[in-house]
Amino acid sequence: MTVDKEAAERLANSFGAEAARYDRTRPAYPEALIQKLVAASPGPRIAEVGCGTGVLSRQLQAAGLDVLGVEHDERMAEFARSTGVRVEVSKFEAWDPAGREFDAVVAGQAWHWVDREAGPAQVARVLRPGGVFVALWHVFAPPDPIAQAFADAYQEVEPDAPVRVGHSRDEAFDFYRAGCVSTDEAFVGTGAFTDAQPWQASWQQDYTTAAYLDLILTTAPISLLGAEQTTELLARVGGAIDALGGRFTTHYDTLAVAVTRD
Numbered sequence: 001m002t003v004d005k006e007a008a009e010r011l012a013n014s015f016g017a018e019a020a021r022y023d024r025t026r027p028a029y030p031e032a033l034i035q036k037l038v039a040a041s042p043g044p045r046i047a048e049v050g051c052g053t054g055v056l057s058r059q060l061q062a063a064g065l066d067v068l069g070v071e072h073d074e075r076m077a078e079f080a081r082s083t084g085v086r087v088e089v090s091k092f093e094a095w096d097p098a099g100r101e102f103d104a105v106v107a108g109q110a111w112h113w114v115d116r117e118a119g120p121a122q123v124a125r126v127l128r129p130g131g132v133f134v135a136l137w138h139v140f141a142p143p144d145p146i147a148q149a150f151a152d153a154y155q156e157v158e159p160d161a162p163v164r165v166g167h168s169r170d171e172a173f174d175f176y177r178a179g180c181v182s183t184d185e186a187f188v189g190t191g192a193f194t195d196a197q198p199w200q201a202s203w204q205q206d207y208t209t210a211a212y213l214d215l216i217l218t219t220a221p222i223s224l225l226g227a228e229q230t231t232e233l234l235a236r237v238g239g240a241i242d243a244l245g246g247r248f249t250t251h252y253d254t255l256a257v258a259v260t261r262d
Contacts, residue, residue, distance in 0.1 A: 023053035030201035043103030050110025054080035111135040141169035149240035199256035
């Protein structure tokens with residue numbers, strides 16, 4: 001998805017309305033990357049940027065880490081707290097750590113919402129020397145007939161939308177890989193971080209028609225549609241999945257970049 005700046009704030013604030021659905025449909029992070037993060041952190045104190053409903057935070061807690069979430073949406077924060085995650089409500093750039101220092105700062109599916117200059121400066125402020133910052137993103141695309149049905153339906157129900165949808169899997173991968181490189185450059189360019197490393201894990205996920213439509217309802221482009229538009233889009237996408245037998249398996253890559261506080 002490509003989005004203009006004017007729509008970015010609205011999209012960033014759209015997820016809380018579907019907090020419970022978001023939590024049950026958004027996939028967890030590969031265990032190999034969780035263990036890599038545990039090994040890279042010089043201690044147990046973790047701050048998660050944009051923790052949402054706590055998907056990543058709970059995995060890190062289960063791995064033995066002491067996690068504090070920072071989340072700007074009170075609805076998402078409330079849900080995360082209900083699952084046992086400690087959360088403070090604030091945009092990360094404006095968050096007051098009150099003198100606390102962390103061994104690692106992580107961001108799962110969230111760093112692209114953070115200001116490119118203020119974000120690294122805030123990480124440098126709260127991260128101990130030798131600590132690590134890790135940003136992770138899931139990359140996937142459904143089979144071409146489903147992706148095309150979504151793109152065509154979206155264009156028809158909202159031709160003037162300020163977003164572009166319908167990336168191929170290769171386009172999505174290249175987009176997020178470039179995002180990892182850009183994040184690396186933003187951090188190393190401050191002079192406060194070194195030792196940038198790319199991480200990656202690949203895996204597969206099965207979806208039924210109902211499960212995939214449930215996931216679609218948590219995605220940013222849907223927040224720009226009205227109820228009738230959403231119903232029409234879901235019917236079109238659901239029909240494409242049903243034509244493939246009512247289920248499909250898709251390939252995921254989780255891409256990450258890790259940098260060390262100098």
